[in-house]
Amino acid sequence: MKKFLCIFLSLCTLLALTVIATAQNPPALYLEQAGVCEPGQELSIAVCISDTEIAGGFISVQYDASLFVLKKVELLQAADALSMTYASKDGTLNVLLDGVQNIAVSGQLIILTFAASEEIQPGSYPISCTVPDAASFYALDESGTALSLDVQGCQGELQITAPVLPPCPARYLACQETAVVGGTFALRLCALVADASAIADGSYGFVISITDDKGTREYTEQGSPLKDQIDGGGNIYTAQELGGSIYTVVLTLAAQENTLITVTPYVRLSDSTLYAGSYTLTYQNGNYIGTSQ
Numbered sequence: 051m052k053k054f055l056c057i058f059l060s061l062c063t064l065l066a067l068t069v070i071a072t073a074q075n076p077p078a079l080y081l082e083q084a085g086v087c088e089p090g091q092e093l094s095i096a097v098c099i100s101d102t103e104i105a106g107g108f109i110s111v112q113y114d115a116s117l118f119v120l121k122k123v124e125l126l127q128a129a130d131a132l133s134m135t136y137a138s139k140d141g142t143l144n145v146l147l148d149g150v151q152n153i154a155v156s157g158q159l160i161i162l163t164f165a166a167s168e169e170i171q172p173g174s175y176p177i178s179c180t181v182p183d184a185a186s187f188y189a190l191d192e193s194g195t196a197l198s199l200d201v202q203g204c205q206g207e208l209q210i211t212a213p214v215l216p217p218c219p220a221r222y223l224a225c226q227e228t229a230v231v232g233g234t235f236a237l238r239l240c241a242l243v244a245d246a247s248a249i250a251d252g253s254y255g256f257v258i259s260i261t262d263d264k265g266t267r268e269y270t271e272q273g274s275p276l277k278d279q280i281d282g283g284g285n286i287y288t289a290q291e292l293g294g295s296i297y298t299v300v301l302t303l304a305a306q307e308n309t310l311i312t313v314t315p316y317v318r319l320s321d322s323t324l325y326a327g328s329y330t331l332t333y334q335n336g337n338y339i340g341t342s343q
Contacts, residue, residue, distance in 0.1 A: 077102035077187070077199055079109070079179045081206030082158065088213045090168040092121065095208065096158040097145075097179055102199065103152040106132075107187035108145070111162065113177045115141035117170050118208065122163040128153040134160075152189050166210055174207040218326035219243050220254055220315045239271060241315045241326075252319040259312040309333040 080098050087093035097109060113120075120143060125134040131153045136145040145160060180203040181187065187201040220241040239256050243249060254273040259266060311333075315326040332339040 076202055078202040079181070079204045081177065081179065081204060083206075083209055084161075086211045087166055087209065088211055089166055089170045089172070092163055092165050093208065093210075094161055094163050095177065095206070096126070097160040097162065098157055099155055099159050099201070101154075101156040102201075103154050103189050104147070104187055104199065105150070105152050105190045105196070106146075106148045107199075107201065108147070108182060109160070109186075110180045110182065111143040111145070111177065112180070113141050113143075113164070113208070114175055117167045117175060118164040119167075120162065121165050122161075124161045124163075126158050126161055127155050164208070166208075170210055172210050172212040174209055177206050177208050179204050179206070215322060215324055218315065218317055218324035219245060219249060220317050221326045222256070222313050222315045222329045239313060241273065249317050249319075252317050254315070254317045257314040257316060257325075259314075261310040261312075262308065308335065 077100050080100070082096045082098055084094040084096065097111070120138050123134075123136050123138075123143070123145065125132065125147075128149070131151070132147050132149045134145060134147055136143060138144070143162070181201050184200040185196075185198040187199040188196040189199055191197055220243045223240040223242050239258075241254060241256070243254075256271045256273075257268065258271060259268045309332075311331040312328050313331070314328040317324045317326075327343055330342050332342070
């Protein structure tokens with residue numbers, strides 16, 4: 051009898067310690083996003099759970115429905131032992147899991163697939179998983195009675211990255227004319243393209259910004275056809291042909307003014323415009339000072 055009491059008390063103590071440990075470290079939900087997502091693309095985020103045994107549970111997910119459209123909900127673990135039903139409306143997704151026995155689960159439990167808005171800006175957008183009450187998740191004891199698990203909810207983010215554009219195939223060649231004649235000076239604009247086929251289906255040119263004592267103004271110069279091929283490979287394109295073989299854009303600027311001219315080559319394709327690095331030419335009192343990138 052004493053031996054039986056000792057075993058019984060030991061089991062009670064172990065059970066009590068287990069209950070205390072569970073209370074101190076209750077199971078918790080957490081979120082994991084797969085990969086990166088750009089505006090207009092789909093993204094997947096998994097609702098995960100720390101190592102535990104469940105027989106059922108209820109999760110409510112909140113997100114911004116004006117920026118994300120829910121496309122798919124998938125049960126990743128124990129699909130043969132747990133049934134899943136769900137409903138979504140106005141940025142709230144409710145998921146119910148139900149089983150007839152305890153199932154060990156750990157890690158990714160449900161995966162949600164969203165389509166991001168075309169207009170969404172790169173950044174972080176909140177998403178939350180809430181568990182309405184302590185009885186929302188439960189396990190079964192030997193008699194089949196439901197035991198509350200007090201699973202903790204979580205906060206997370208949906209990450210949107212800026213679109214990754216290919217590098218611009220053109221770059222600016224510093225072809226400035228520095229001599230001031232009659233109160234004006236001329237600026238030649240040339241672009242170097244390593245592979246002419248890169249812009250075969252697009253157009254190219256320069257965005258030019260001029261800042262002087264009168265303020266800042268901006269305009270675009272469309273490129274002209276291929277001019278020449280240079281040693282070592284590459285093709286030179288120029289902004290405008292004013293006669294003969296001289297390709298020049300003439301800017302009428304007073305010689306006494308301080309002037310900054312920023313030149314940005316671009317290549318405009320059917321679905322995007324690619325910009326190369328900008329170059330700024332500095333003139334002080336009509337004198338050319340230098341070019342910076």
